[in-house]
Structures are given as structure tokens and as C-alpha cells.
Amino acid sequence: MHNKIGSLPVRSEPSARPISRHHSVSYIDRVKESLTTRVSKFICAIFLSLLLCLGIVFFILWISLRPHRPRVHIREFSLPGLGKTDGFETSHISFKITTHNPNQKVGVYYDSMEGSVYYREKRVGSTKLIHPLYQEPKNTSLIEGDLRGPTMAVNKDRWKEMGRDRNQGKVVFRLDVVSVIRFKVYSWHSKIHRMHANCYIEVGWDGILLSRTKDKRCPVYFT
Numbered sequence: 353m354h355n356k357i358g359s360l361p362v363r364s365e366p367s368a369r370p371i372s373r374h375h376s377v378s379y380i381d382r383v384k385e386s387l388t389t390r391v392s393k394f395i396c397a398i399f400l401s402l403l404l405c406l407g408i409v410f411f412i413l414w415i416s417l418r419p420h421r422p423r424v425h426i427r428e429f430s431l432p433g434l435g436k437t438d439g440f441e442t443s444h445i446s447f448k449i450t451t452h453n454p455n456q457k458v459g460v461y462y463d464s465m466e467g468s469v470y471y472r473e474k475r476v477g478s479t480k481l482i483h484p485l486y487q488e489p490k491n492t493s494l495i496e497g498d499l500r501g502p503t504m505a506v507n508k509d510r511w512k513e514m515g516r517d518r519n520q521g522k523v524v525f526r527l528d529v530v531s532v533i534r535f536k537v538y539s540w541h542s543k544i545h546r547m548h549a550n551c552y553i554e555v556g557w558d559g560i561l562l563s564r565t566k567d568k569r570c571p572v573y574f575t
Contacts (some may be wrong), residue, residue: 408501419535419542421461422487423452424549424570426527426561427494433441434518434559440511444500445469445477449570452492459536460487463544467497470526471512471514477504481529495529518557527551529570546575 387418428448433439447467453460462485477499487493517523529549535542551570553564 356378359487363482380460419458420454420535421547421572421574422531422533423454424529424551424572425450425452426515426551426553426565426568426570428566429527429553429555429560431514431523431525431555434514434523434555435557435570437515440506440508443504443506444498445504446498447496449495449497449510449527449529449549450492451495451531453487455487455489455535458536459489461485461534461536461541462487463532463534465495467479467527468528468530469499470528471523473526474510476506476510476525479503522554522556522562523559525553525555527553527570548573548575 374524392509426447426449428496429445431443431445432449433443434467448468449467451462462482464484465476465481467481469476479499485493514523529551531547531549533545533547535545549570549572550567551568554565556562
């Protein structure tokens with residue numbers, strides 16, 4: 353008797369599961385997006401750093417080149433003959449001031465300068481002080497003025513008022529120095545400024561500037 357040998361069943365291996373194309377594409381997109389974000393942040397950081405550095409540089413330049421107003425001081429002032437009853441007939445006023453340019457790199461052009469003396473806010477004289485002048489940075493100029501003859505406007509009554517003030521110990525004047533100036537930074541010139549320097553002056557019985565107002569700094573403003 354022949355035994356019938358049956359065929360053994362063969363177990364087939366399951367086929368490998370295919371990788372989803374959708375997941376692969378999503379991963380690549382996320383990597384690309386991450387790299388793009390990093391590059392963008394890096395570029396923004398560089399740009400902001402450059403802006404900050406430029407801002408600091410411009411601020412330093414603005415501080416160093418920003419024009420400061422000239423400084424004016426009263427050095428001398430005299431009214432000879434103040435004690436004479438008829439002194440108004442030959443009265444004259446002489447004074448000296450200094451103008452200082454405090455800027456490090458900014459020059460000052462003085463196109464004109466005029467000085468006027470006031471007593472009780474009434475003008476007693478006025479005169480031109482300088483011809484056009486250029487003042488270098490950190491430079492001081494001495495300006496002299498002299499009022500006499502047609503530049504004076506003192507009558508007998510005003511002279512008597514000055515005499516009464518003199519008898520009380522002092523006579524107060526105001527010297528108004530008006531200048532037309534321009535600032536110069538390298539080859540750049542500013543617009544024209546009208547500068548006023550108000551010097552408050554006290555003279556004694558001899559008509560000479562009192563020590564408490566000598567070398568006093570005069571307030572300066574623009575109009």
C-alpha cells in the first residue's frame with residue numbers, strides 16, 4: 353500500500369507595508385519651514401543690529417556736531433562824567449564784551465553785530481560793533497563799543513535821573529547785543545539766526561562797572 357504524501361502548506365510572508373507618501377512630504381515641508389524661519393530670524397537679527405549701530409553712530413555725531421550758542425560776557429563798561437551836572441552834553445559810553453564759541457567742531461559766522469544801551473528800558477545809544485567775522489571753534493573774540501555824539505541820546509532830564517540813581521549807590525543799564533549769525537559744520541552752513549545777548553550792568557558813583565557785574569555772563573537767546 354502506498355502512502356499518499358500530501359503537500360505541506362507553505363506560509364507566505366505578508367508583503368511589506370508601503371511608506372505613506374503623505375507623511376514623507378509633511379516631514380520635508382516641516383524641515384524646510386524650520387530652516388526658512390531660522391534664516392529669517394538670523395537676517396532680522398543682523399538688520400536690527402546694524403540699525404542699532406547706525407543709530408548710536410548718528411546720535412554721537414549729533415551730540416558732537418549740534419551747535420551750541422555763543423557765550424557772551426561783559427568785561428568793561430564806563431560812563432565818564434556821571435557826577436557832573438552838565439555831563440550829558442559831552443557824555444559817552446565805552447564797553448568791552450567777549451564772545452566765546454564753545455563748540456568743538458562748529459564755527460560761527462557773525463554777519464553783523466550791533467550794541468544798544470538802555471537806561472530804564474529807554475535807549476540812550478546804539479552803534480555797530482564789528483564787520484563780518486568768522487570765529488573758529490573754541491575761540492574767544494574781544495568786541496569793543498563806543499557811544500558818543502550822534503550815537504548817544506541823553507537829554508538833561510534823563511541825566512538828572514541817572515544822577516539820582518548815582519547818589520543812591522549805583523546806576524543800572526542794559527546792554528543789548530544783537531548779532532546775525534550762521535553756524536558752519538565742515539562745508540555745511542546753517543540758516544541765519546538773530547541772536548540777542550542781554551547784559552545787565554551796574555556802575556558806581558564814578559561811572560565805572562561795579563565788580564559784582566564785571567565778567568558776568570549775559571543771557572543769550574534767538575529770535
